[in-house]
Amino acid sequence: MRTRIWIARGCAAVMLLAALAGATFAGTSTADFARHLDRDVHDLHCSLVPGAAAPPADAEHTGCRVALMSPYSSVQRDRYWGGVPVALPGLGTFAFLAVWAVFAAVRAGGFRLRHGVLGVLWWLLPVGASIYMGRLAYTELHAFCRLCVGIYASSAVGLVSALVMAFATRRSPGAAAAVRAHLAAGDDEAAGDEPEATAAQIVAPPSVWWSFPVAALTVAAPVAAYVGSLPDMSEYEGGCGTLASIDDEYDVLIPLSEGPVDAIEVMDPLCAACRAFEERLDASGLGGELGRRGLLFPLDSECNWMVRSSVHPGACAVSEAMLCEPARAGEVLRWAFENQESIMEAERARAGAAAELATTRFPYLRGCIGGVEVRSELHRGLRWAVRRELPVMTPQLFVAGRKLCNEDTDLGLEYMLRRLIASARSEAAP
Amino acid sequence: MKSAIIAIAAVLALWAPSALVTGWVEQAGTRLAEREAAEAAGEAPPTSAVAAVSNEEYCTPQLKVILRRVLQSCGLAQGGGGERGCQPATAAQVAALSGGDFNALFLPMAERAGVVQFDASSAELDASDRALIDRIFSDQQGASYFFVVARASPDGRAEMNAELSEARAAAVLTYLRERYDDPDLDREVGLLWLGEEFAQLDTEFCSWQRSGDAATCDPAELNRSAFLTWVDCSL
Secondary structure (H helix, E strand, C coil), rough: CCCHHHHHHHHHHHHHHHHHHHHHHHHHHHHHHHHHHCCCCCCCCCCCCCCCCCCCHHHHHHHHHHHHCCCCCEEECCEEEEECCHHHHHHHHHHHHHHHCCCCCCHHHHHHHHHHHHHHHHHHHHHHHHHHHHHHHHHHHCCCCHHHHHHHHHHHHHHHHHHHHHHCCCCCCCCCHHHHHHHHHCCCCHCCCCHHHHHHHHCCCCCCHHHHHHHHHHHHHHHHHHHHHHCCCHCCCCCCEECCCCCCCCCCCEEHHHHHHEEEEEEEECCCCHHHHHHHHHCCCHHEEEEEEEEEECCCCCCCCCCCCCCCCCCHHHHHHHHHHHHHHHHHHHHHHHHHHHHHHHHHCCCCHHHHHHHHHHHHHCCCCCCHHHHHHHHHHHHHHCCCCECCCCCCEEEEEEECCHHHHCCCCCHHHHHHHHHHHHCCCC | CCCHHHHHHHEEEEEEHHHHHHHHHHHHHHHHCCCCCCCHCCCCCCCEEEECCCCCCCHHHHHHHHHHHHHHHCCCCCCCCCCCCEEEEHHHHHHHHCHHHHCCHHHHHHHHEEEEECCCCCCCCCCHHHHHHHHHHHCCCCCCCCEEEEEEEEEEEEEEHHHHHHHHHHHHHHHHHHHCCCCHHHHHHEEEEEEEEECCHHHHHHHHHEECCCCCCCCCHCCCCEEEECCCCCC
């Protein structure tokens, strides 16, 4: 009996440590997310050592940013700017599990199998969430962040401890025998300052009903605190400026999608932010609302005089490929998005390689890329941007002529885009 | 005692995460408010550059003054309405330069320019002429103005050479109109016809891109021509 109690207490201690570690990781992730509520870009705490300085932009650090900026990092995005970070309920969950671990340590003597099983069930919450999020990270994001891995590991350690504890309590002696064995062994609980209470607890195992409201409250309270203190973003709901004209006087805008609300996207087919924006737009479900036309704005000095160096080498050739057959520009764009790094790498190694890759993949482009007509058309597109004095950056989205603020193209996309679309619809209504 | 420990833990678990979260979010809100205030006061750091036409280093204030004069006096900066182009006397007058100095203005544009060479007494474009025009015109990039400076060699009468150079400039413009569906064409393309009277090209320009026989180059051939260049100056 005594051995079982000490095993249970040991398990409770490990659970407590796992819960505190999990809470630290989830809290750090939440803090990183919350810092972006100032609509600025920040470094992330991407380390298994909580609070450590952000490391250089290595693969893991990139993974943290990919995870943070992904559509899976928060929920309720159309209701709150950025949504509620998924790490936030995690923080509350681990806080509750810490309380449960304290409870288990203090009341180990009275634990029965059902207590152990309940502990396992509690720990299955973060483990289940970890499996779900880990699967998304693996299959959808193809990136893992260290903080997330810390949460997964903490959950796993906590669950193992809970299982061991359940195993240790699976054959608890009868109540009377337990009291006798306990007192005979001179256990602290029995010989301490509350022998009567301890005996009572052993005879009558501790109630666990308190844990349900406490669990609900520890999860709900931080969420409520977060939502209740969010900054007011209403000032940005009308967008950030307007286009002087949405006319296509140069016939250079390529069709990207069909939808009831006119939208123009300024894009570069080799720009990673444009690819990420496309993915976020798809995930938001709002893409179908937009009849998007694309203005190609390659950040490549080979054709764009507004950039001093080739930020995205090969982007001019790929843009020309899209302009060659505007009706088939979508398939070229998808190919370019999927192969951005390899196209740029090839062009860096040898000028003209991007055009060759495009014509190899799409033979109908042969003879068009690099031609005078398409090059002239590409320049006309750039002049379309000049006439409207657009910022030299991609992506930019204009909904019915109103610009979605640059700060709203990632975390705040669903929130602001939904409002811009609603505004455009209401203005278009008779 | 044990119940108290559990209660304290529960209170901490309820309070601490909420307090931390509130602090993080409110800090972000404070930073946002400070930035908005800075933007309102015009103290915000500069944002990204704005798309603009190119303005190369060779666009000195002196060059811009001359270009502006030429553009306005020769009907080039009026959106295509009315008379287009400068006759020899007008060009010399508005440029207020000697012929040599006028030609020297274009020297920094060597990479962007070319010389379309015509047959004697002809204003017809052949295939190599059109290819050169395409090569130069399609590489507009951020340039605002496309200059076509047509000339004639001193053979024959001066009046006839003035008409011939005008026809050569017009031939280039006609080709551009037919070949390119560019609504800005009339705003961009400026014609000057200089006949034989002003700013004849010397053999220094033999090394530039030329249509026709690249192996031979004499002053007479060089001036039976239309000189083309994009001008990367923002006026």
